[in-house]
Amino acid sequence: MLTTPFFMSQKFTDNKNYKLQLFGTNILYLEYFDKAEITLEVIKEMNERGMELVKRKPFYTVVDLRNMYGNMTDDAKEFAAKDKEVNKLRICESILVNSLPIKILVDGYLKFNRPISPSKVFSRLHSCAIWMESKGCNIEDLVLMKQQLEKKSN
Numbered sequence: 001m002l003t004t005p006f007f008m009s010q011k012f013t014d015n016k017n018y019k020l021q022l023f024g025t026n027i028l029y030l031e032y033f034d035k036a037e038i039t040l041e042v043i044k045e046m047n048e049r050g051m052e053l054v055k056r057k058p059f060y061t062v063v064d065l066r067n068m069y070g071n072m073t074d075d076a077k078e079f080a081a082k083d084k085e086v087n088k089l090r091i092c093e094s095i096l097v098n099s100l101p102i103k104i105l106v107d108g109y110l111k112f113n114r115p116i117s118p119s120k121v122f123s124r125l126h127s128c129a130i131w132m133e134s135k136g137c138n139i140e141d142l143v144l145m146k147q148q149l150e151k152k153s154n
Contacts, residue, residue, distance in 0.1 A: 017042055017070070020050055023148065024141025026059040027132075036070035043076045047086050058089050060137045062128060062145070065106065066098040081113035092135045093119040094128040125149060 017036040021029045028050050032038070050061075072080075093115060097103045106121045118135065122128040129142045 015042075015046070018046055020046065020053055022053045023145035024138060026054055026057065027062060027137065027141050027145050028054055028059050029062045029064065029145065029149075031064040032068045032070060034068050034070065036068065036072075038070065038072040038076050040073060040075045040079055043079050043083075047080075047083055051085065051089075054089070056089065058091055060091050060132050060135065061093040062132075063093060063095045064149075065102050066096055068102070077109055077113050081109070081115040084116075087116035090117040091137070092132065093117055094132055095119065095121045096125065096128055097121055097123060 017033055017038060019031045019033070021031075023029055030046070030050070050059075095106050097106055103121060103123070109115075110119055110121065120131055122131070125146055129137075129146055133139055133142055
């Protein structure tokens with residue numbers, strides 16, 4: 001039997017560039033908004049808010065870049081890949097895309113910035129969930145996340 005934790009809907013929507021949401025106890029969902037301008041300052045703020053949501057405990061990240069076209073500065077990419085505090089606790093990072101140009105950009109980020117924590121790009125939420133489960137993510141939390149995100153996209 002699946003349960004819906006009361007904190008499932010905790011999110012920060014007060015930033016014009018992104019939204020953070022916690023699914024279950026340790027899946028941090030990050031959605032970048034279309035035309036987002038991600039600078040080093042924005043990444044640092046976002047990482048701090050994310051760490052607060054997961055209570056500075058080990059977590060999984062899903063970065064949703066579907067339907068998003070924006071800009072991330074080089075120093076923001078480097079910081080995102082190498083932030084020691086985040087990477088010490090992040091178990092893995094799944095990146096969702098639905099366009100070839102964004103996939104090419106993400107592949108470049110993975111190749112050149114080389115994130116510390118295991119990171120992989122996906123075009124399907126189902127494949128993302130299977131990979132996260134193989135990394136030890138709780139299946140009930142994954143089902144909850146998948147249901148909520150599929151509901152949103154319909």
